[in-house]
Amino acid sequence: MMGAPAFGAGQARLCVPCLLGLEGPIAAELRRLGFSGVAAENGRVYFDGGRTEIAKANLCLRMGERVMIELGRFVSRSFETLFEGVKALEWEALLPKNAAFPVKGHCLSSQLMSVPDCQRIVKKAIAERMKQVSGVNWCPENGPVYQVRFFLLKDLVSLCVDTSGAPLYKRGYRLRQTAAPLRETLAAGLVNVSGYRGRDAFADPFCGSGTIPIEAALTAKNRAPGLHRRFACMDWPGFGPQLWEALREEAESREFHGDYRIFASDIDPEAVAIAQENAIRAGVEDVITFSVADACAFAPPEDSGLIVTNPPYGQRLSDRKEAEALYAAFGKTWRSLTGWQLYLLSGHTEFERCFGLPAQKKRKLYNGMLKCDLFMYPGDRDRI
Ligand SMILES: C[S@@+](CC[C@H](N)C(=O)[O-])C[C@H]1O[C@@H](n2cnc3c(N)ncnc32)[C@H](O)[C@@H]1O
Structure with a gap:
């Protein structure tokens, strides 16, 4: 298991997915914003932080697509290891008991290639974990939304929660556009x-x-390009207006x-x-x-x-x-x-x-x- 498995101490491994080719400029942008632990991979850039860094990155990043919290990553070639791996992560450190946790994801060049099946298994594993740690037999899911995103690439699965909501390229100024606009x-x-x-x-x-x-x-x-828009994590506990x-x-x-x-x-x-x-x-x-x-x-x-x-x-x-x-x-x-x-x-x-x-x-x-x-x-x- 790799990555930062908890948000308990309010710190996590944060992940910015991006258009291919922009990893280097985004890594430099994150360093300029004062963040630590910056590391670029194909199509994503990582850094370390807690609530303040999450909010700042959402407000200030110009080139990243969203800001996500990576709960963990591990190798999985079967539905069983996917279920057990997801269930082993400390979801309760981030999600309140009433959190709604829809799941989306992608599979690429892996043994597990059925997105709907993986989606169902990830969802079930998180629900099992939340029920077990809360001592309840069902998850109400009537609270704030924590969009879960999984990325399965060459059998390595990364489990993230999206803090942005609408992608960061939706700044809010482009209500009308011509044909073939750029993000x-x-x-x-x-x-x-x-x-x-x-x-x-x-x-x-x-x-x-x-x-x-x-x-x-x-x-x-x-x-800052995000000054006038909303982000999903604004509805989460600990991300109040003062921040x-x-x-x-x-x-x-x-x-x-x-x-x-x-x-x-x-x-x-x-x-x-x-x-x-x-x-x-x-x-x-x-x-x-x-x-x-x-x-x-x-x-x-x-x-x-x-x-x-x-x-x-x-x-x-x-x-x-x-x-x-x-x-x-x-x-x-x-x-x-x-x-x-x-x-x-x-x-x-x-x-x-x-x-x-x-x-x-x-x-x-x-x-x-x-x-x-x-x-x-x-x-x-x-x-x-
Ligand atoms: C791909 S679009 C540009 C999209 C733009 N970057 C955006 O994000 O909305 C190309 C633009 O070139 C314009 N165009 C085509 N021929 C042109 C010409 N000879 N001189 C100036 N503009 C031209 C079109 O009207 C069109 O708006």
């Missing part, structure tokens, strides 16, 4: 990888619903109030209107200049800066051809600029050929299930 956590990841911290000019000429420029503005202002008030105040006191230059444009006037509404809802409209414009006629607003963007990929064949022509035209425009670095996310396998220039660096990132590359081009053409 807010991925947009924040692109901004992070580009190195933008508020000093340079920043542009997204294919802004769609505005996710990238809004996340750039939140980063520049050092604004959140203090952390919100602390986060707000760390905000910056600089003069940021962020430019967002799209060829579709409706997209620009949506992006503008979203920026207002996010409270960052004061630092973003919006316009309707063709990216292939991009007129640099300053001598130098960063372009971080996500043009259409063209999923269908006819759209693919259109996307290829667009990459060629945008490539020509970009080559005529000097001083602007480019970070472009695309899932199109022939992007560099169409763009007309090999990237200086590439980073594999997943947009949900879609494998993409972040193509990076330096501002100074001589370096290519």
Whole structure:
């Protein structure tokens, strides 16, 4: 058995699942927030903490998908070992007697591959444990919700309880969106990888619903992205309003109030209107200049800066051809600029050929299930 099996002393092993490719930036973000025991794995990043760290991570993390408490992990190749392993964990240290504990999970490359069967067994084992330690013969489950999540990968099962509820990419500002929007956590990841911290000019000429420029503005202002939303653990005992008030105040006191230059444009006037509404809802409209414009006629607003963007990929064949022509035209425009670095996310396998220039660096990132590359081009053409 591995991991921190209890929450009794108010300390636990915490786990942040994430989009593949963002583990490194999230580990750095957790360290910057002052957390200890940070360790990255494929698709998840761990750290140590108790209630304060859980609340702070939910409020402040930009790139992680959720914050979970890992109750334990162990190898399991049969329903019997799954049942016994789950029952051996100290659920009662975290769950109150009346807790509701729905179970969800995933199985990948393991002997146990039936999600519904594993779900049923995990549920039954937790119920058995709770009944045994409470000396009752049924669990009322009429209290706060503790969503249990199991992940079975190569026969290693990890048992977690989700503290976030709605995933962290649901910041609450994007009520309307255009087609193919990026998750807010991925947009924040692109901004992070580009190195933008508020000093340079920043542009997204294919802004769609505005996710990238809004996340750039939140980063520049050092604004905690979860300030105005709810988290599942707010309903749990020990996670009362004072805890959140203090952390919100602390986060707000760390905000910056600089003069940021962020430019967002799209060829579709409706997209620009949506992006503008979203920026207002996010409270960052004061630092973003919006316009309707063709990216292939991009007129640099300053001598130098960063372009971080996500043009259409063209999923269908006819759209693919259109996307290829667009990459060629945008490539020509970009080559005529000097001083602007480019970070472009695309899932199109022939992007560099169409763009007309090999990237200086590439980073594999997943947009949900879609494998993409972040193509990076330096501002100074001589370096290519
Ligand atoms: C994949 S979407 C961007 C999604 C955006 N990152 C978001 O999170 O909502 C691509 C955007 O490129 C825009 N677009 C297509 N051709 C364009 C062009 N020539 N110039 C500017 N924008 C264009 C589309 O209108 C669409 O909004």
